Amino acid sequence: MLTITKSLQDQYAEFFTGMPVYKGKSNYMCEVDPNFDVETAPCVLASKLREKCWSDHICPYFENRNTVLSSQTAVVNYRKFFAMNPDLRRREVIVC
Numbered sequence: 001m002l003t004i005t006k007s008l009q010d011q012y013a014e015f016f017t018g019m020p021v022y023k024g025k026s027n028y029m030c031e032v033d034p035n036f037d038v039e040t041a042p043c044v045l046a047s048k049l050r051e052k053c054w055s056d057h058i059c060p061y062f063e064n065r066n067t068v069l070s071s072q073t074a075v076v077n078y079r080k081f082f083a084m085n086p087d088l089r090r091r092e093v094i095v096c
Helices: 006-015 047-055 060-070 078-083
Strands: 075-077
Touching: 006 075, 075 078
Parallel strands: none
Antiparallel strands: none
């Protein structure tokens, strides 16, 4: 499902329980330093820290992204959807 607003994404996720939601990095808090969201987290400038977060499955944003990309159903905003690799956008049904 594609939506324009975060609140509509949340409504769909609440209505269709278990459907993952994919939002921008600023919507997820950094697990290494909770004073930052993922968009401004320390790993943005420290590639070794970023690699550790990814390999240890710590980052909530990237864990959620991976869940959405491997899921048959998801709620995604248009911007995120069209930024995906075209192969990853292929779905049997897209609700706009």
